[in-house]
Amino acid sequence: xxxxxxxxxxxxxxxxxxxxxxxxLTLLLSILAIGAAATRGLNLGVDFVGGLSIEARFSQPxxxxxxRATVDRLGFGNVSPxxxxxxxxxxxxxxxxxxADEGATNAEVNQVQAAVKAEFPDxxxxxxxxVSGKVSGxxxxxxIIAVLLAMFAIAIWGWIRFExxxxxxxxxAILHDVLMTLxxxxxxxxxxxxxxxxxxxxxxxxxxxxxxxxxxRIRENxxxxxxxxxxxxxxxxxxxxLPRTVMTSLTILLALVSLRLFGGHVLRGLTEAMIVGVIVGxxxxxxxxxxxxxxxxxxxxxxxxxxxxGVAEHAExxxxxxxx
Amino acid sequence: xxxFSRWKRWAISLSLLLGVLLSIPSLMGExxxxxxxxxxxxxxxxxxxxxxxSHLLLEADTNDVLKSRLGAMDDSIRSAMRRHDPRIDIxxxxxxxxxxxxxxxxxxxxxxxxxxxxxxxxxxxTTGQRDWDVSVADSNRVIMRPTQAGLDSFVxxxxxxxxxxxxxxxxxxxxxEPTIVQEGSDRILVEVPGVQxxxxxxxxxxxxxxxxxxxxxxxxxxxxxVQNQVPFGDxxxxxxxxxxxxxxRRAIISGTQLTDAKLxxxxxxxxxxxxxxxxxxxxxxxxxxxxNVGKPFAIIVDNVVISAPTINEPILSGxxxxxxxxxxxxxxxxxxxxxxxxxxxVALKVVEERTVLAQLGADSIRAGVTASVIAVVAIVLxxxxxxxxxxxxxxxxxxxxxxxxxxxxxxxHGTLTLPGIAGFVLTIGTAVDANVLINERIRxxxxxxxxxxxxxxxxxxxxxxxxxxxxxxxxxxGFVMLIMGSGPVKGFAxxxxxxxxxxxxxxxxxxxxxxAGYLRRQRPATIxx
Numbered sequence: 001x002x003x004x005x006x007x008x009x010x011x012x013x014x015x016x017x018x019x020x021x022x023x024x025l026t027l028l029l030s031i032l033a034i035g036a037a038a039t040r041g042l043n044l045g046v047d048f049v050g051g052l053s054i055e056a057r058f059s060q061p062x063x064x065x066x067x068r069a070t071v072d073r074l075g076f077g078n079v080s081p082x083x084x085x086x087x088x089x090x091x092x093x094x095x096x097x098x099x100a101d102e103g104a105t106n107a108e109v110n111q112v113q114a115a116v117k118a119e120f121p122d123x124x125x126x127x128x129x130x131v132s133g134k135v136s137g138x139x140x141x142x143x144i145i146a147v148l149l150a151m152f153a154i155a156i157w158g159w160i161r162f163e164x165x166x167x168x169x170x171x172x173a174i175l176h177d178v179l180m181t182l183x184x185x186x187x188x189x190x191x192x193x194x195x196x197x198x199x200x201x202x203x204x205x206x207x208x209x210x211x212x213x214x215x216x217r218i219r220e221n222x223x224x225x226x227x228x229x230x231x232x233x234x235x236x237x238x239x240x241x242l243p244r245t246v247m248t249s250l251t252i253l254l255a256l257v258s259l260r261l262f263g264g265h266v267l268r269g270l271t272e273a274m275i276v277g278v279i280v281g282x283x284x285x286x287x288x289x290x291x292x293x294x295x296x297x298x299x300x301x302x303x304x305x306x307x308x309x310g311v312a313e314h315a316e317x318x319x320x321x322x323x324x
Numbered sequence: 325x326x327x328f329s330r331w332k333r334w335a336i337s338l339s340l341l342l343g344v345l346l347s348i349p350s351l352m353g354e355x356x357x358x359x360x361x362x363x364x365x366x367x368x369x370x371x372x373x374x375x376x377x378s379h380l381l382l383e384a385d386t387n388d389v390l391k392s393r394l395g396a397m398d399d400s401i402r403s404a405m406r407r408h409d410p411r412i413d414i415x416x417x418x419x420x421x422x423x424x425x426x427x428x429x430x431x432x433x434x435x436x437x438x439x440x441x442x443x444x445x446x447x448x449x450t451t452g453q454r455d456w457d458v459s460v461a462d463s464n465r466v467i468m469r470p471t472q473a474g475l476d477s478f479v480x481x482x483x484x485x486x487x488x489x490x491x492x493x494x495x496x497x498x499x500x501e502p503t504i505v506q507e508g509s510d511r512i513l514v515e516v517p518g519v520q521x522x523x524x525x526x527x528x529x530x531x532x533x534x535x536x537x538x539x540x541x542x543x544x545x546x547x548x549x550v551q552n553q554v555p556f557g558d559x560x561x562x563x564x565x566x567x568x569x570x571x572x573r574r575a576i577i578s579g580t581q582l583t584d585a586k587l588x589x590x591x592x593x594x595x596x597x598x599x600x601x602x603x604x605x606x607x608x609x610x611x612x613x614x615x616n617v618g619k620p621f622a623i624i625v626d627n628v629v630i631s632a633p634t635i636n637e638p639i640l641s642g643x644x645x646x647x648x649x650x651x652x653x654x655x656x657x658x659x660x661x662x663x664x665x666x667x668x669x670v671a672l673k674v675v676e677e678r679t680v681l682a683q684l685g686a687d688s689i690r691a692g693v694t695a696s697v698i699a700v701v702a703i704v705l706x707x708x709x710x711x712x713x714x715x716x717x718x719x720x721x722x723x724x725x726x727x728x729x730x731x732x733x734x735x736x737h738g739t740l741t742l743p744g745i746a747g748f749v750l751t752i753g754t755a756v757d758a759n760v761l762i763n764e765r766i767r768x769x770x771x772x773x774x775x776x777x778x779x780x781x782x783x784x785x786x787x788x789x790x791x792x793x794x795x796x797x798x799x800x801x802g803f804v805m806l807i808m809g810s811g812p813v814k815g816f817a818x819x820x821x822x823x824x825x826x827x828x829x830x831x832x833x834x835x836x837x838x839x840a841g842y843l844r845r846q847r848p849a850t851i852x853x
Contacts, residue, residue: 003852004709009771055684102383103673110523126684128522132675135381139810146808150801157797195743198805198816202750205801205820209754209794213761216790244764247710248757251703255753258698259746264691266373266684270746 006250007243015238016231019291026288030176033183040186045193046129048143050096050136052109054116055127061087062120070119076108084265089126092116102132127266143197147178150201154208162215165296170211173289177207180280181273188272195270203277206252210245210285217241218290222300230294238290249282326781326840336837340724340830346731366734370517371741371815374689376682377517378525379811382490382672384510389482389670390475394419397444397456397468401426404440412437423469431464438466448473479510482669487512490529490672492665497528512672522679524658532626532671533662535579535599537609540620540632544570561622563629564650571622571629576612581605585663587656588645595656596647599663606642614638625659678811692745699749700726703756711763712852717838718759721830725755728826729819738822741815751823754798758831761794762787767853776851777843784836791832795824 046053056062064081071079071092082091094112097104109130116123131139151174159167181203185192217237225233253275260271328336349357350368357363372379398419405412413429414437428437438458445456448471455474459467470478487506494502494516503515519525541558549568554560559573581601588598601609612621613635622632623646631648651659703722707715729751733740740748766783774782802824805817842848 003712006710009767057681057684101673102675106526106674106677109677110526113523124681124683125679126681128677128679130674130677132673134383135676142808142810143813146804146813149808150804153800153804154797157800161793194810195746195812195816198743198747198809198813201801201805201809201813202747202816202820205798206754208797208801209757212794212797213790216793220786240768241764243767244760247760247764248754251706251756251760252750252753254702254706255699255749258702259695259749261695262691262698263695263746263749264688266688266742267691267746270743274746274750 005243006246011239011242012235013239013242014235015286016235016291016294019287019294022287022291026176026284029183030179033179033186036183036186037179040189042182042185042192043189045191046093046131046136047194048136048140048192050105050131050133052094052105052112052128052130054092054109054112054125054129056090056092056116056120057124057126058088058090058120059122062090062123064090066119067092067116070115071112074108074111074115076112086265089265096133102134105132106130139194143194146197147200147204150204151175151178154204158208158212158215162219163298165293165298166215166219168296169289169292170208170215172292173211173284174204174207176284176288177203177277177281181277184276185273190269190272193269195267196273199270199273199277202274203281206274206278207281207284210248210281211289213244214238214241214285214290218293226300228300230299233300234290234294238286242286245282245285249278252278326777326784326836326843328837328840333837333841336834340728340834343728343731343826344724346734347727350730350734366737368730368733369737369739370685370689371739371744372515372517372678372685373680373742373812374685374692374740374745375517376519376680376685377515378519378522379676379678380514380516380522380526380529380674381507381676382512382514382529383675384479384483384486384512385671385673386475386479386510389478390422390470391419392669393470393478394422394424397424400444401441404444405437408436408440412440423467425465425467428464428466434460434464434466441466441468445474448477476509479670483510483512485669486672489665489668490514493529493661494525496661496665497525499525511675518682519679522677524654526674526677527655528658528661530672530674531658531662532668533579533659533665534626534667535582535663536575536624537577538571538573538575538622538624539612539616540622541570541572542619561624561627561629569622569629569632571624575624576621577601577605577609579663579667581608582663582666585660587653587660590645590647594647595651595653596645597651597656597660597663598643598645601642601644603642606640609642609644610638610640613640625663688742688745692742692748696726696745696749696752699752703752707756707759711759713842714759714763714766714835714839714851714853717835717842718756718763718831720838721759721835722752722755724834725823725827725830726752728830729822732822732826733819738818739815740819741812743812743816744819747816747819747823751820751827755823755827755831757794758787758791758827759835761790762832762835763853766851770851770853776848780839780843780851784832784839788832791828795828799824 067081067090068079076097077095079092079094094108097108109128113125151171155167155171158170178200181200214237217240218233221233221237256271256275259267260275263271349362349365357367398417405414412433414426415429417426428434438460441458445454448455453471453473455470455477457469457471461467483506487504490512491504494504499516499519501517505513507513516525544554544558548554549560549570552560554570557573558570560568560570562568581604582599583602584600586598588596590596617635617637620632620634623630630646704719707718711718762783765787766779769779769782799821802817802821805813806821809817
């Protein structure tokens with residue numbers, strides 16, 4: 001049986017030569033992402049801004065204007081009914097009542113539900129979330145701390161296990177991935193809620209995973225080929241790990257796409273964030289983090305240098321043969 | 325790397341078999357597990373987003389604790405001064421700005437008063453600090469102010485009571501397997517699966533349910549009521565419709581003396597709440613009703629007057645009925661439950677609510693299972709066409725991994741949430757990464773001209789190091805999520821972390837055993853990979 005090979009054997013793409021272009025493109029996209037996030041802002045969900053969010057399910061697609069008027073009449077502020085793919089499911093969101101105490105947000109829910117039920121007796125409330133200002137503030141702080149903590153913890157790990165250049169370059173690359181995902185949410189206006197924080201942390205974890213594999217190969221090759229220059233080593237390592245990088249990204253994308261298509265609308269934001277994250281993460285592994293190592297002045301150690309730490313210090317050295 | 329002793333092969337195979345067996349009860353669901361007498365085995369719990377139900381975060385109003393403590397201290401001081409021999413005359417007790425202030429009329433008695441008051445304070449903690457700070461100003465003004473340690477202990481005590489009261493009330497609603505835990509110093513987390521109407525739940529647990537009977541001051545006229553002027557010792561309360569009524573400040577009886585409360589119907593067949601007092605309460609109620617025949621008294625719940633019936637005859641049985649409010653069967657029932665479980669020692673506010681309809685939960689499970697199955701099938705096919713025999717080994721490992729994750733979650737009584745399912749699908753995607761790394765490395769080593777055994781051996785050895793590094797970093801982000809995350813983030817992290825651990829076991833150790841067995845038995849001169 002002939003087996004599938006997505007990437008031909010012994011590719012020799014000069015990724016390092018492309019790094020000038022890649023850095024430029026990365027910088028441009030990052031600025032665009034920051035700009036989008038800064039000017040348009042994120043469509044933050046009730047988890048982070050407080051207020052209430054009700055998912056109402058009707059047996060027929062409801063007249064949206066009537067629905068809006070019904071809720072507006074209660075005077076809790078502007079409601080923005082939003083339909084999902086299924087027109088019978090409508091999401092209603094209301095802000096935190098002004099100047100009210102912490103429990104007031106929740107008290108609104110009963111009134112809103114009663115009013116909607118009076119107009120549309122067949123309605124069912126699939127999901128109800130109310131979050132007070134205090135709790136949403138805590139969730140925001142914890143979310144930001146979690147993402148930052150994960151990024152720093154992993155950068156420090158890279159520094160301890162490898163060299164500081166590895167830690168720094170991965171940190172820059174993840175920063176890029178996180179910014180791109182934020183930009184994606186700013187541009188698409190998808191709701192940014194707690195599950196997206198989970199998605200961001202997974203992107204961080206996955207992206208690092210990807211970079212560590214290449215970094216590990218660079219470290220290995222630096223010991224094998226002490227005479228080779230850094231450009232050669234990085235190019236060789238990225239090319240050697242290319243089949244794995246592509247294979248793994250594809251299997252994960254297969255999983256994510258099936259989740260996006262069949263996992264229901266509740267997981268939509270989570271899976272879309274991760275799909276974007278996997279794509280930008282793979283890009284940054286190949287073009288950003290490893291090429292950055294050269295700019296940071298990482299060099300193979302001369303033979304007289306003391307032994308380097310690491311699991312593979314006794315790794316056997318082999319010379320590369322020409323393939324027949 | 326390719327030597328596996330007999331006992332090692334057995335150990336690996338048996339542990340995986342155990343994993344598969346332990347995952348079965350979770351896959352069957354509760355009712356089937358019970359049917360086949362497997363109900364005793366550990367099972368994965370479904371999160372509220374999958375089972376449907378309500379998650380409520382209640383926060384105590386700490387000002388309310390202080391207020392009720394000040395009120396109680398007010399009562400204690402009055403009776404202590406009255407009992408003191410000779411009686412200490414005090415006046416102008418005020419409890420505002422978080423402190424209690426009163427005057428001692430005779431300056432000579434200030435020291436005696438302070439001593440009496442000190443006796444009412446308690447030590448807190450191990451530092452010998454008192455819960456109240458007592459000081460004297462302007463020679464005859466006594467000021468009491470709770471210390472920070474005192475405040476903390478008041479809140480802690482109130483919370484302890486509040487958790488019990490909330491539990492009693494939820495149990496009375498007849499819901500199954502609720503979770504009621506205190507979070508931090510002033511919050512209670514309530515999770516009740518399967519609730520269809522969270523409003524009933526909130527009405528039942530959220531109300532303080534402080535019941536008081538107070539005599540109505542019939543001497544206060546309408547004009548005084550409107551002008552808000554009442555004699556000393558009286559206060560103005562309101563009916564539900566807002567109408568004012570003057571009552572004596574001092575309650576003749578309170579809800580703490582209740583033994584029972586239940587839904588009943590009054591003479592007009594309208595819903596009402598029947599209550600019974602304990603012996604002490606019954607005696608007192610009997611005495612007061614005897615002394616005040618012909619006068620009205622107000623029945624007050626949470627400072628709202630429900631009704632003010634006239635005492636027709638002394639009530640000596642210790643039973644009474646709260647009627648005349650605009651009760652529905654439902655509201656009378658929730659009031660009865662609330663009264664019977666005792667008043668909340670502190671007012672609670674709902675600061676976070678998440679309710680999911682059971683039907684939506686069921687839809688999510690179905691969608692999640694569909695997505696998982698399709699993901700597994702797609703990945704299995706992909707691995708098969710890419711790595712052939714080695715792909716089959718990886719596939720067996722991935723499928724076993726699915727069962728083992730479920731088994732480990734069941735063993736830890738883990739909770740599966742919707743983001744958890746996403747984590748599950750993602751884990752399936754990353755689990756094959758280890759095999760991709762190994763297989764790509766074997767391909768590489770073969771290309772460099774190594775023989776089969778050497779290539780496989782080196783492939784596993786070199787890839788294992790990379791897999792360790794990569795999974796360690798992945799686990800770091802998982803741990804951060806677990807520690808820092810809340811709700812959905814946590815559910816996701818648990819599955820991710822378990823998945824990382826089990827996938828290394830199945831994808832590295834187990835496939836290596838399979839490959840080693842193949843090489844030993846067949847001794848292939850070349851391999852398709």
